[in-house]
Amino acid sequence: MRRIVVLTGAGISQESGLQTFRGADGLWNNEHIEHICTPQGFRRDPLRVDRFYNDLRARLPAAQPNAAHLALAAVEQAARSGRWQGQLTIVTQNIDDLHERAGSQDVIHMHGELLRLRCTRCGMTPVWRTDCYPDTPCPACHAPTLRPDIVWFGEMPYHMDIIEKRLAECDLFVAIGTSGVVYPAAGFVDSVAAHADTMLFNLEAPSGPAPFDQTILGPATHTVPAWTRDLLEG
Structure with a gap:
């Protein structure tokens, strides 16, 4: 049975219209990282931090899963149905x-x-789709x-425990929408080098040597569906 771990970074969501944190139009360009992240x-200014994430949360529904998200979900669905081992x-x-809206469950x-x-205080992690402020009470x-x-x-x-377990068991590690030469991608690819094949899908070539067996350049919405089609047909 094939065991694949896919690491996705900001590049895959950027094609759905979500701003990255870094980059030419990044969300951090107008904020000091130490203030909000x-x-x-x-602790210093919880209202400022809450407002920043409230804004991101409000904008999220307008973004839709793209072809790369859907392609990855199709592989998982094929595995669940028995069409792909x-x-x-x-x-x-x-x-x-x-990823979840595209249909992926193992995320x-x-x-x-x-x-x-x-x-x-209590450790609860409730699902939350509206605004939150410093005086908002915990539902628990x-x-x-x-x-x-x-x-x-x-x-x-x-x-990290389950991530490390899946990496140790995989025979293919794939990074999508990330440079591949910085952590965590660099650490992940190094950890599987002795037992798994490795692939990098990115819009641009890494600035330094990439420790991947194969690098595929281009928009993830084009390259990832082509790869998953070959995977399911192979």
């Missing part, structure tokens, strides 16, 4: 829900989810101790 920034796990650095959000909050313990369920700078990524 660190625990210290949240394999397992495809998506590990995403993105905080949007586009690991290593940097958290925009549509969840986390209570710093009723304390005003909610924060975005996002991994900020200085915090550990989520679910």
Whole structure:
């Protein structure tokens, strides 16, 4: 049985119209990262941080899954139906829900989810689609101790135990919409080099040597569906 781990980065969601955090029109261009993406920034000015993520949450429904999201979901659906003998796990650095809306179920959000909050008092992580403010009560313990369920700078990524297990078991590692030469992609590809094939799908070639067996350049909406078609037909 084929076991594939796919790491998705900002590039795959950018093709759905979502701004990346970095880049020419990045969300961080008008904000200091330390103000909105660190625990210290949240403690200093929680209203500013809440407003930033409230705005992202409000804009999310307008973005739709693109052909790359749908292609990955089709592979998982083929596995569930028995038409393809394999397992495809998506590990995403993105905080949007586009993979889920495309139909993928085996999705690991290593940097958290925009549509969840986390209570710093009781630990509950409720699904959340509206605004949140510093005085918004937790639905479980009723304390005003909610924060975005996002991994900020200085915090550990989520679910690393299951990610490491899937990487150890895989025979193919694929990175989509990420440079591939910075962490976590660089660390992931290094960890599987001895037992798995590796592929990189990106819009542009990495600035430095990429440790992948194969690099495919072009929009993910074109290259990923072509790859998944070959995968399912092979």
